Amino acid sequence: MGRIEDLADSYERNIKAPWQKNLAGAQKAIFVVYAKEDERKLNARIGDFEVRTKGAGHGWRQLDLAPLFPAWMSAEEYRESYFECPEDLQLKLDTEFFDYVVAAVRAELTADDVDENTVVAIYGTSSLYGFLRVSEVLDKSVGDIRGRMVLFFPGTFQQDNYSLLGARDGWNYLATPITLHQSE
Numbered sequence: 001m002g003r004i005e006d007l008a009d010s011y012e013r014n015i016k017a018p019w020q021k022n023l024a025g026a027q028k029a030i031f032v033v034y035a036k037e038d039e040r041k042l043n044a045r046i047g048d049f050e051v052r053t054k055g056a057g058h059g060w061r062q063l064d065l066a067p068l069f070p071a072w073m074s075a076e077e078y079r080e081s082y083f084e085c086p087e088d089l090q091l092k093l094d095t096e097f098f099d100y101v102v103a104a105v106r107a108e109l110t111a112d113d114v115d116e117n118t119v120v121a122i123y124g125t126s127s128l129y130g131f132l133r134v135s136e137v138l139d140k141s142v143g144d145i146r147g148r149m150v151l152f153f154p155g156t157f158q159q160d161n162y163s164l165l166g167a168r169d170g171w172n173y174l175a176t177p178i179t180l181h182q183s184e
Contacts, residue, residue, distance in 0.1 A: 003180060004045050007034055010178050012052040015119065015148075025142030029149045029175035036154040039126050046123055049150070058147065059118035063108045065101070066124035069131060072100045098132050102140045109144040116147050123152035151175070 011032055032049075034042055043064075050060045076082065082089040108120050125134055134151075142149070157177045 002041075003034070003038055004041050004048070006180055007032060007042075007178070008045070008048045008052060010180070011049055011150075012056065014176065014178055015053055015058065015150075016056040019117075019148065021116075025145045026138075026175065028145040028147070029138070029142060029151060031151050031153045031157065031175045031177050033153045033155060033157040033177055033179045036126065039154045042152060042154075043123060046121065046152075049121060053119045053121075057117070059113070059115065060121065061108055061111060061114060061118060062121040062123065063104065064124040065104075065122060066127040068101055068104055069097070069127060072097055093131050098136070101128065101132065101137055105137060105141045106144050109141060109146065109149065114146050118147040119150055120145070120147070121150045121152065125152060126154045 011030075014030065043066075046062065050062070053060045073082075076092070082092075105122065108114070108122070114120060128134055128137070134153075138151070157179055
């Protein structure tokens, strides 16, 4: 079996287990942690996770974060000048792009067809690297989780810390980690 299939098996075992009610938003988050070099493979097989989720009797919605930056940037009036002087873009990334990503995540979490039995899957997380911090997006979004939010996370999980792409200092988070080797 391949790593993605093994990860999907671990995910399936977790998602089939009875869901505890009355949890805080951060406790309703599940991080599927995988090696950064498997990002494209995982994105290509996201449907496997959907099938397993539905097989466990849960609803499914998904959000790919990868197209968000190009969509936001293409709507920027001064986008050409930002390509000439990228450091001028930082303030807009910290405010407007951040708000744009948070709004997209919250829209999926609060969609009309999302209830306490729905998984909202978020992938393409690596596309945010260098623009904003995933931890800050989650801090603004987790209060809207109704069922479960599954964040596909290319990086590492060690000693209760998550590190996106293994490139930054990690942060501690209450999410349930799903890894290839649960003893990681």
